[in-house]
Amino acid sequence: MAPLEAIIWHDGQLRIIDQLLLPFKTVYIDIKSVQEGWDAIQKMQVRGAPAIAIVGCLSIAAELAKESSIFNDCTSLHTFVCDSLAHLITARPTAVNMKAEALRLTEYSCSLLTTSQSVTEMMNSILAWCENLLKMDLATNKTLGDWGMQKILQLSKKDGEDGFSLITICNTGSLATAGYGTALGVVRSLHAIKKLKGLYMLETRPYMQGSRLSAYEAVVEGWPNATLICDGAVGALLSSSQVDAAVVGADCVAANGDTANKIGTYQLAVLCAAHHVKFFVCAPTSSINLKLSSGAGIPIEHRPALEMTSVAGVPVAAPGIACWNPAFDVTPARLITGIITEYGVFTPEKLEEEISSRI
Structure with missing residues (x-):
């Protein structure tokens, strides 16, 4: 089965799944400008x-095309x-990928100024660069998923005869990437070789990305024994020896390996360490910031109180x-066993x- 397409780019038009409406409605919305892109990011529609x-x-490419x-x-x-890139960075400051790609695109645009070309040629070059980002992310995540799959296969429990049961938090699949996934990309790669025994997903309070999004992907993809658990149940689950490894995503990885990810990841890592369960961070190099010596330098976004005090508006x-x-x-x-990247596991x-x- 083909992965879900959360981001669709075709003929200069950008459409995304409105993730605020999942899992009950699958609705695509048009992003026609940088400001609409900023709004979708800040409101967590993406x-x-x-x-x-x-x-x-x-979103820059869509506005340029229009x-x-x-x-x-x-x-x-x-x-x-x-100016557009500087604005987009402010939407959600913890996620380092936007900053990294902003730097790359700024440098690329700057290099185009030094060549003798028309405005149209420069615009077409920028459009092609943005389009290629979508393709590159898909290829990167497939490679990362296969590296992770190979690492999981090396776990000695029963030699993987019956497959492996993993645990994850938040959503790191097709809905969080170009269409394959990071941590859930590892899950997808294991499933492809029939070595996925099961997947436990934390509900991921307060925004419920586990129950709304990862569970949605698991059902759509038909992953075996996909099971949702309360965040508070993870210790009890790990003590039962039913989990072989944890795989989580990353919004930013510092040079020393400290990793910022969805709230609740730290407690999952602590509990994995207490129960001798391997804990893997899945991060493309675009999520790694070697300029940060440690996690102390990672800015932590704080969200509105309403996200805690209400559920679906109630x-x-x-x-x-x-x-x-x-x-x-x-x-x-x-607390991290290994960091899975598109270049290997380190x-x-x-x-x-x-x-x-x-x-």
């Missing part, structure tokens, strides 16, 4: 660090691209209660050395 970067860049005649020279086009908390609602936490490198201690030699 989420997942790779998908945020893709939609951000393609307003191609408004630029009189290459300098004004370059200014528009740079109030569930006492009126007037104060709320602390960080969207992410940082898992220290000492221990946190080796990450900076290995990635520096490849990018």
